Amino acid sequence: MRVLEHDDLRRTHLPVVKSGGKVCGASFGRPLSALIVLAFAAIALVRPAAAQQGTFTISAAPGGIPFTAGGGGTLSGQFGTMNALGIGTPGTGVTVIPLNNGALYLTHYQITVTGLPNPHLAAVTAFVNSNFTHPAALIMQSCPSSSSCNASGNFSAMSLLAAAPTTVVAAPGINNQTVAAGLAIFVPDNNGASSFTGVDAARITLTATDTTNNKNFATAEIRLDTPVGETVQSAVRLTLATATGGLAITPGSDFSMNFGNVNGLGFGPGAGLTTVAAAGGIVYSTPYVLQPAFGAFRSTTATIRTFVSTTFAHPTILILRDAAAGPGPYNNIGTTAGTATQITNAAASRSSITRFLGLFVSNVNGATSFRGSDSATLTFTMTVP
Amino acid sequence: MKKFFTILALGMMALSTVAFAGTTATNTNTVSPTLQISATIQSAVQLTLSTGTAAVTHCAVTPTGGTPDYTMNFGTVDALGINAGNCNKFAPTTPGTSNAIYWSDYNLNPVFTSQTATTNTITAQVTTDFAAPNNIFIVRDSANSSTVPAAATDFTAVSTATPDTIVTNAASGSTQTRFIGVAVTPANGAGVTGAKSATVTFTLTVQ
Numbered sequence: 001m002r003v004l005e006h007d008d009l010r011r012t013h014l015p016v017v018k019s020g021g022k023v024c025g026a027s028f029g030r031p032l033s034a035l036i037v038l039a040f041a042a043i044a045l046v047r048p049a050a051a052q053q054g055t056f057t058i059s060a061a062p063g064g065i066p067f068t069a070g071g072g073g074t075l076s077g078q079f080g081t082m083n084a085l086g087i088g089t090p091g092t093g094v095t096v097i098p099l100n101n102g103a104l105y106l107t108h109y110q111i112t113v114t115g116l117p118n119p120h121l122a123a124v125t126a127f128v129n130s131n132f133t134h135p136a137a138l139i140m141q142s143c144p145s146s147s148s149c150n151a152s153g154n155f156s157a158m159s160l161l162a163a164a165p166t167t168v169v170a171a172p173g174i175n176n177q178t179v180a181a182g183l184a185i186f187v188p189d190n191n192g193a194s195s196f197t198g199v200d201a202a203r204i205t206l207t208a209t210d211t212t213n214n215k216n217f218a219t220a221e222i223r224l225d226t227p228v229g230e231t232v233q234s235a236v237r238l239t240l241a242t243a244t245g246g247l248a249i250t251p252g253s254d255f256s257m258n259f260g261n262v263n264g265l266g267f268g269p270g271a272g273l274t275t276v277a278a279a280g281g282i283v284y285s286t287p288y289v290l291q292p293a294f295g296a297f298r299s300t301t302a303t304i305r306t307f308v309s310t311t312f313a314h315p316t317i318l319i320l321r322d323a324a325a326g327p328g329p330y331n332n333i334g335t336t337a338g339t340a341t342q343i344t345n346a347a348a349s350r351s352s353i354t355r356f357l358g359l360f361v362s363n364v365n366g367a368t369s370f371r372g373s374d375s376a377t378l379t380f381t382m383t384v385p
Numbered sequence: 386m387k388k389f390f391t392i393l394a395l396g397m398m399a400l401s402t403v404a405f406a407g408t409t410a411t412n413t414n415t416v417s418p419t420l421q422i423s424a425t426i427q428s429a430v431q432l433t434l435s436t437g438t439a440a441v442t443h444c445a446v447t448p449t450g451g452t453p454d455y456t457m458n459f460g461t462v463d464a465l466g467i468n469a470g471n472c473n474k475f476a477p478t479t480p481g482t483s484n485a486i487y488w489s490d491y492n493l494n495p496v497f498t499s500q501t502a503t504t505n506t507i508t509a510q511v512t513t514d515f516a517a518p519n520n521i522f523i524v525r526d527s528a529n530s531s532t533v534p535a536a537a538t539d540f541t542a543v544s545t546a547t548p549d550t551i552v553t554n555a556a557s558g559s560t561q562t563r564f565i566g567v568a569v570t571p572a573n574g575a576g577v578t579g580a581k582s583a584t585v586t587f588t589l590t591v592q
Contacts, residue, residue: 087409197412236416237409254407254418263429264498281498284424297414309419317499318424359424363498365557365591371499375423383415 054116056208056218061108065093076226083235084295102188112178120212121173125165130203136194141184149182189295201225234296238382243287247272264363283358290353302347302384307340310377314370321358330358428499432589437490444472444489459487464571475537486537488566505591508548513584520572531562
């Protein structure tokens with residue numbers, strides 16, 4: 001894209017003719033003739049007017065978001081759909097980096113400088129000339145050309161001020177060449193009153209400056225509004241993790257936990273297990289960790305419940321129980337969604353909740369006794385109101 | 386109108402609910418990951434001993450936490466029943482001819498789980514006998530019951546060759562009171578005095 005060039009001409013004044021160390025003024029008897037002579041003299045003696053040279057082109061980088069050229073030296077594109085947890089596949093040309101307080105959606109673009117007279121160099125700055133209307137939900141970030149722009153640490157918030165723009169190509173700048181820079185949108189968790197879901201857009205102005213003469217010689221605008229703009233979605237995530245000193249939780253479909261060999265007397269609990277006395281048998285207990293995360297919700301807390309969605313094949317021999325603390329008390333976990341056991345109704349996003357899962361093993365003997373392997377499934381449901 | 390529909394379609398695409406793995410979801414307010422829990426149940430048996438409560442006095446059954454599992458000390462004994470010992474005694478009926486019995490009650494606590502059958506036995510056998518000249522040996526209550534013995538004749542030597550069944554079909558978790566002691570013979574000769582020890586092995590079998 002060819003961007004606007006300033007008609008910023010270097011003013012060159014008519015030189016004064018000097019003679020014998022004195023300034024001599026020319027005198028003509030006839031005004032018309034004098035004017036003609038003066039014109040020719042000017043043509044003969046003046047240096048050519050030196051216009052500010054150089055052009056400045058913004059374009060899509062390979063693998064970056066596609067831009068379409070608009071009128072008036074603008075480029076248009078979009079980051080597409082985003083969420084604070086970085087869930088899902090980002091838009092075309094966008095890479096998402098989940099962070100511990102949001103997600104960074106980044107892309108690359110190219111800056112090409114041509115036509116600068118040697119040894120002039122160009123620096124480039126940028127600022128957000130029209131920010132997102134929901135600045136708590138979407139934050140424009142920039143990465144300078146000196147960086148690889150592939151990590152969150154390479155990016156920083158882009159200035160909103162024309163008077164204090166963000167450096168994209170640092171001074172002394174570049175000669176006639178193409179460099180890549182990074183553009184990103186940080187989507188913070190942003191729960192609570194400032195939460196937002198929907199479509200928003202922003203515009204960025206980039207300015208090229210000839211650092212040899214400190215003249216701005218071109219500007220460009222990137223409009224992140226085409227064809228839709230930036231769509232912020234709410235997002236939820238609930239993961240389980242192994243607690244310190246607890247039984248290992250293995251990611252699978254979705255998670256699994258193996259109590260190993262158990263018996264009705266609580267002999268030899270495996271690593272990560274402790275036994276707790278219980279009427280009619282024993283409870284093998286382990287701590288585990290719930291990790292809720294959610295973004296773009298009005299509520300700042302969530303409710304987590306669990307129920308036994310698939311019971312053991314021997315449901316009177318093996319029973320899943322829940323406790324808030326290791327010693328208990330351990331209560332049977334509900335076996336239907338309607339009777340699900342509430343773990344908490346105040347789960348904060350990005351928090352870690354340690355809970356205790358108990359496996360009751362009956363000590364029954366005789367015909368109803370059971371030896372062998374069995375399994376059950378717990379379904380955890382997190383709801384952000 | 387056509388433009389309106391285009392915009393509407395784009396909006397619907399953007400706002401449609403997208404769910405990913407069971408742990409994550411977008412455009413919705415709920416997510417439901419699952420946790421599969423597995424375990425293998427094994428049958429188990431347990432037999433513990435503890436100090437009795439039935440007799441007048443009790444020699445303590447002391448768990449060692451190692452080997453042997455428990456100890457019981459009858460104290461200083463003699464064939465004439467002169468010493469009191471640590472708990473109860475029956476003096477010899479005929480001093481110098483019959484044996485003195487120093488004895489105590491104790492409790493057996495059998496527990497078993499996930500067993501197909503509930504029939505069971507507890508046996509006792511002297512697996513390490515007192516050293517020669519064997520002027521002292523282990524005895525048990527002949528009745529194999531919780532009835533407190535009334536005389537020296539209520540005791541029988543515990544076998545050193547085959548296990549003696551002392552409990553049959555006890556309920557899991559029940560406490561079984563029995564009596565054990567040492568009989569001191571009036572034998573004379575070398576090595577008949579001094580500290581001596583023997584080991585009795587109790588075996589719970591559920592089948």
